[in-house]
Amino acid sequence: MLPVPINNWAFKTVPQPGLNGRRGYQPRGKTLGGSSSTNAMLYVRGNRWDYDHWAELGNAGWTYDEVLPYFKKSENNETFGADDYHGAGGPLNVAELHSASPVNKIFIEAARQNNIPAAPDYNGEQQFGARQYQVTHINGERCSAAKAFITPNMSRPNLTVITHAHTEKVLFEGKKAVAVAYSQGGSSKKVSARREIILSAGAFGSPQILQLSGVGSAVELSEHGIDVIHDLPGVGENLQDHIDFVHSYRSPDVHNTFGVSVRGTVAMTKAMFEWRKKRTGKITSTFAESGAFFKSAPDVEVPDLQLVFVLGIVDNHNRKLHLGHGFSSHCTLLRPKSRGTVKLASSNPKDAPLIDPKFFDVEEDMEILEKGVAVQRNILESEVFTPYRGKILYPVDANDREAVREDIRNRADTQYHPVGTCKMGTDDDAMAVVDEQLRVRGIECLRVVDASIMPTLIGGNTNAPAIMIGEKAADMIIAAQ
Secondary structure (H helix, E strand, O other): OOOOOOOEOOEEEEEEHHHOOEEEEEOOEOOOOHHHHOOOOEOOOOOHHHHHHHHHOOOOOOOHHHHHHHHHHHEEEOOOOOOOOOOOOOOEEEEOOOOOOOHHHHHHHHHHHOOOOEOOOOOOOOOOEEEEOOEOEEOOEEOOHHHHHHHHHOOOOOOOOOOOEEEEEEEEEOOEEEEEEEEEOOEEEEEEOOOOEEEOOHHHHHHHHHHHOOEEOHHHHHHOOOOOOEEOOOOOOOEEOOEEEEEEEEEOOOOOOEEEOHHHHHHHHHHHHHHHHHOOOHHHOOOEEEEEEEOOOOOOOOOOEEEEEEOOOOOOOOOOOOEEEEEEEEEEEOOOOOOEEEEOOOOOOOOOOEEEOOOOOOHHHHHHHHHHHHHHHHHHOOHHHOOOOOOEOOOOOOOOHHHHHHHHHHHOEEOOOOEOOOOEOOOOOOOOOEOOOOEEOOOEOEEEOOHHHOOOOOOOOOHHHHHHHHHHHHHHHHHHO
16 A cells, blocks of 8 residues: 555554554545555455355355356456466456566575465465465556456446546435435536446445435434444444564665665666556556465464565654665465454544554454564565565564563554445344345345455455455346346
């Protein structure tokens, strides 16, 4: 995510006891394509287990075998083409990096030396292992959801795109959703729906809009003076996010890493000309170029930890810059037990919601991340990294468990994957917001279609799964007509 407020909601959490009272950073894309227009462009689907688990919770139609066709439908995979796990000809282009750094091979070899083998395809039969990430690129540049799905269809007569508008609430006749109120240019406006309304504002925006519309906990809505349309206590509950911890090292290698230096600036200037001429070169990098999926213990069923290797120094979401070059790695807890909330700060639609991920609210989250952090440091301090590795940015005695834990609490934060606040679930689940067709419970003609419907957080990045949800919902909507 970009560390600047441009095209970025740049939310913050409420103070987190698990982060020593810090307010976490929560960037979200504020443009067409949402966060797919500002993210690191990694194409990751998660694990088969995740979707089968959704189905086991009672969500019919959401097994891995049932959602796989929708991953394939959206995809045009330049590497694998059309096979058992991948698609060709879809609008979302998936590719290898054009000009990946050779340091990625060092990372993958270091992972192998630490019992994480090379993975041929982490989106295929076996997720476990290390590999260079595939990315949502086309012709050396970002392929966002907007570029894949909206831009090519702007001339369609049944599509109207309204920008620079702020959604205020959904309007109802009884319990039937009939319109959306929004503000634009200082004026209040409304767009009506003949059939149904699709809410797709993400894990923070969708519950906020529902609550502003009178759908949510009756007690909480009344506290803000909002008329209750439907008492649905699960709205804004069940927030889950990938907590993440970074190790960074300085590097003497200014050619194959990124950083702030005279030689680095010269190299990037040359790279700009190469990109304009060939659509290749250093400027096509996602910075986060390689990674790994691994288990915290041998008896864990599926990988519960992820590494993201970055060709630069990462400090506080790149909001804290350092002179010189380096490399970093993120260690991400894939399936946290902690559950948080998204609540209204007020009845004003332009006030940011109160985001409380409750990071490390469950002790097991810290215990598992600790194990991953130790593996990450062992990989980065492997002998093969010696020619590239300088001093660690934040030195901590790896054998001092309390010091390691304190470092995690002082510096860990989101990996930008909030989900779950409009949870999909069954009739007997009091916290379920939508059913397996993504229809808001107790409400007519209203669906939620985004990562907020995930009942549990998947084991990987959430951009590709969010697009899959959109593809699957499209078929549901067509079938209902």
